[in-house]
Amino acid sequence: MASETLVISIDAMGGDHAPDSVLEGLSLIAKQGFSVRFLVHGDEALIAPYMDAHPKLKEISEVCHTDKHVAMDAKPSQALRAGKGTSMWNALQSVKSKDAAVAVSAGNTGALMAMSKLVLRMVPGVHRPALAASWPTQKGAAIVLDVGANIEADAEQLVEFAIMGAAYSRAIHGKDNPSIGLLNIGSEDLKGIDSVRGAADMLKDNEMGLNYIGFVEGNDISLGTSDVVVTDGYTGNIALKTAEGTAKLVSGFVKEALTSSLLSKLGALLASSGLKALKNRLDPRSVNGGVFLGLNGIVLKSHGSADAEGFATTVRLAYSVGNSTFHQDVEASLSRFQASNPEVQEKVDS
Amino acid sequence: MASETLVISIDAMGGDHAPDSVLEGLSLIAKQGFSVRFLVHGDEALIAPYMDAHPKLKEISEVCHTDKHVAMDAKPSQALRAGKGTSMWNALQSVKSKDAAVAVSAGNTGALMAMSKLVLRMVPGVHRPALAASWPTQKGAAIVLDVGANIEADAEQLVEFAIMGAAYSRAIHGKDNPSIGLLNIGSEDLKGIDSVRGAADMLKDNEMGLNYIGFVEGNDISLGTSDVVVTDGYTGNIALKTAEGTAKLVSGFVKEALTSSLLSKLGALLASSGLKALKNRLDPRSVNGGVFLGLNGIVLKSHGSADAEGFATTVRLAYSVGNSTFHQDVEASLSRFQASNPEVQEKVDS
Secondary structure: OOOOOEEEEEEOOOOOOOOHHHHHHHHHHHHOOOOEEEEEEEOHHHHHHHHHHOHHHHHOEEEEEOOEOOOOOOOHHHHHHOOOOEHHHHHHHHHHOOOOOEEEEOOOHHHHHHHHHHHHOEOOOOOOOEEEEEEEEOOEEEEEEOOOOOOOOOHHHHHHHHHHHHHHHHHHHOOOOOEEEEEOOOOOOOOOOHHHHHHHHHHOOHHHOOEEEEEEOHHHHHHOOOOEEEOOHHHHHHHHHHHHHHHHHHHHHHHHHOOOOHHHHHHHHHOHHHHHHHHHHHOHHHHOOEEEEOEOOEEEEOOOOOOHHHHHHHHHHHHHHHOOOHHHHHHHHHHHHHHHOHHHHHHHHO | OOOOOEEEEEEOOOOOOOOHHHHHHHHHHHHOOOOEEEEEEEOHHHHHHHHHHOHHHHHOEEEEEOOEOOOOOOOHHHHHHOOOOEHHHHHHHHHHOOOOOEEEEOOOHHHHHHHHHHHHOEOOOOOOOEEEEEEEEOOEEEEEEOOOOOOOOOHHHHHHHHHHHHHHHHHHHOOOOOEEEEEOOOOOOOOOOHHHHHHHHHHOOHHHOOEEEEEEOHHHHHHOOOOEEEOOHHHHHHHHHHHHHHHHHHHHHHHHHOOOOHHHHHHHHHOHHHHHHHHHHHOHHHHOOEEEEOEOOEEEEOOOOOOHHHHHHHHHHHHHHHOOOHHHHHHHHHHHHHHHOHHHHHHHHO
């Protein structure tokens, strides 16, 4: 599949700095020679002049005009009511009609989630989609999900997240048999909430063919104890943002330490190559991009505040997922889950 | 109160390296001239030789012999059944009998929690105790609770945590009117789980006299957006451990960056004073110690793996809390809550 040209559908009007940051991000990709074409949804009057000035991008892009877009502060319900024909809606519609393999938006998360469900619908066998994040660890990277598509998740939904997370880990991290951990707290008698214990019982079932390794704690995420970390969207979102805040705090401490005296500054100058690598490693733009799993089509969400480099990171991720066999993989795993848990299938059918 | 000698009751047999790490920690305090006396509960045969070799510590200590102790891997239910007469139990008993103002243990968290509830009982008006942690922020430090005493919390319990957290912030961080945030996720339509929304409604009530500032997200904790961050024990424990893991990951990245080349190493040498300050700042031993709030008496928990310096940090914290008016403060705030919410009082009474 990687030899064919992948078509990616872009919501050019989503994001705090749209359409500029989006178009500049696409331009970065265009220069890097990916085998890709873009359907660029948005206001042609704003987009066309940029394209004219950037022939490499223009060559691989088709501008799909609409003068409607979803406001960054719109409530999902508002966005849904007035959503038809917006650049976000049309970007999703391109995936539904198979004109594109993947959609990317830096717009309002809640609106994108709600609209994706409505336009693309769920994969048969999945109750709710999940937002998955790639998380840097001591061993490389882990997939953490759900990081905020839903608030709560019951035991079966957590198992579905595990299945989708494992398939996603295979697709983008190339893990053959990704290990799966369920996020929990450690205290002996308090083995976590009911949904988590219920999911653990199901995941232990060998017939599911999952490499479930048991409960993991918050500190295990960064340790890389498991390739996939499964949790509900409320806990996952708080864990993700707590980690982002902590990384920022520690980076600030490092900066202070290296500017605290003339000697420290001189030392930092000498160590600048190492410190530059560190800066890149901690750059949130280098890990930008969450993916909605569980839909009939792949939708990627960039941070609303992403600049061109950040948006390009998400497009690169879209390229990897779009060229993988993720969808077939999820479907096969879900079938195994339903075969070994017939009562789950009944619930989905009803 | 600070002029009187504070008596602190010590579980000398709790912790991975007990009693050595505990006794060495106490020795550090003894050398620092705090106005303090220790009731040291544990095996006299192991403790007495250390005391004989450390006269400064011996002078301010009374060894209370018991040959029983709670195993680090005991389940809380086991620990409770066989708990009476253990060093942990006796340390708590000293607080109950008013022989000591505060108890400190590095033993099994679940066992300490269960035993503390049984021996000391809850403050009237509190349904469940909370474990509170001091969290480094860009502005100094915040109090986060509950970080693992309970799994779930309903709206009223979250309000009680807010009251206790505010009193604790006044006691140990000296904040006059600490700001309180409720940990939640940001997405517009998904205003978090029912308990959190319910707590928000109650905290908005001006008659409670709390400085409630609204919802905060995971990244706000390290930013120091609020002085107190309130959440349930499941989420709080995961957030705390995720932050610990992230700080460790980033520290590892920094170390790699500063040893990646000869020039970087030389730079690190020149910057060593700044980097040493950084190391101290990131040293988990410098923030060791959680406190159980809501009991008739103050109980502090040190990390089980704490060394002498880590244990001494918890004892210093015990000294601050023991010399504060924390208890009177909590009682007054709880009375205000009950006065403005009579139905809560009924629930407590029943």
